[in-house]
Amino acid sequence: MQADFGRTADDYAKHRAGFPESFFERLVKEGVLRPGLRAVDLGTGTGTLARGLARHGCSVTGLDISEPMLETARRLASEEGLSIDYRRAPAERTEQTSGAFELVTAGQCWHWFDRPAAAREALRLLVPGGRLVIAHFDWLSLPGNVVEATEALIDTFNPGPLQPYVRYGHGMGLYPQWFQDAGAAGFVRLQSFSFDVDVPYTHEGWRGRVRASAKVGGSLPNDQVARFDEAHAALLSARFPRDPLSIPHRVFALLATRP
Template sequence: MEIKNSSIDSGKAFDWGKTSADYAKYRDIYPDIFYKKILDRNLCIAGQNVLDLGTGTGVLPRNMYQYGAKWVGTDIAENQIMQARKMSEELNQKIEYLNVPTEELNFPDQTFDVITACQCFWYFDHKKVTPLLARMLKKDGSLLVLYMAWLPFEDRIAGESEKLVLKYSPHWSGAGETIHPITVPDCVLDIFTPVFHEEYEVDVPFTRESWNGRMKACRGVGASLSAGEVTKWEKEHRAMLEKIAPEQFTIRHYAAMLELKQKV
């Protein structure tokens, strides 16, 4: 499903469904510490019902399924949900996936112990979504916002790759990341209060192929360019990597988490 938001990429339309195959193959890259940090907060564990918003191909529920929580994943893009179902079924995981916009979710009151939003919270209509999430969360439940991004000013390969994305998508607003806490709109803070946040650096391993695939599956390339443009970008990116990157390398990232609870 095509999405347009004036505050993202200057309103250029994007559709995660266009890049679902690459997303499934190349974007399951969170390191073990990413999940450990969640577990350290006693979140997404046995005995808890968890709703994962913007689940994409189900990366978060699939990787945390082993810790015993009961998961539901939702996403606006049908192709993403199709990939999520396929991959979870192959692992014999009982995860419910729904193709529905977050703004239209209608679970009963106090259904979930935890609601997660990984790499997606800024895409929502927060004025509509925030009271909806509060209603579906149990009274002491947690809203957990998660994020991870490469650091273009600290990592040459990431920086040069980012420049190439901007060559093809000059209005892409995903460029120039630096380490900072996750922030949420004031309307969210009217109902929820932050109780914990953490930011930390991680080195994520890649090969030339997997980094090319990871970059191709970003919003500024696979989700928004035409098929012809994606092919040209991919060819140019592969040539660039042959010049500046060894066959195996790491990319410096930072990860962040923000846990919120409802105001009493």
């Protein structure tokens, strides 16, 4: 699937929930995150993960190929008073100095990369003993819940291949193939963690969150996005009138170390 998230930058920034604070607390507990680290966030998008790292005292560089997303990321960082160096570059060829970082992160984006090339690049960027974190924060489709109904509606407007995160995550938000990517690149001490959280979304917020997804705003023409959004609003009103909604999510993270 080809998706242009630059088209969804506004919805992405306004409605798409970033990683919860409990995710960063877990990284601290695992010894991955501490103040003063030099970190680079690949596929940074609107900078949700990069801002979390900066709040925890890291010196952060955020990279992405979409200039609209980077412009939004810069604005959001400025509004929070955070200093983050955002640059346009692909994850596979960052043009950053070898061994310049102690932490490389990739949140909600690994499935969009040339994964073997990105893993090799992450290894090159890290100092010996540096850490790679590949993380996801996925909504969960469960029988009868609003996510299942929303995904069915998406498929009526944009049938075809599953979104990559669903395919690689086996619909459960767990990513065993990322172990292969990291191990083949030369990373060691691979481990992972996952936990579930519920995220409250108003009807308006959930509609915006879904518009920001790859199979809606990232790939449909604007007129079809508008028709989808109208149908989505009707679905929520008829079948899921409670407002706000409680949307189940799963956090998953792979941790790997450069020898």
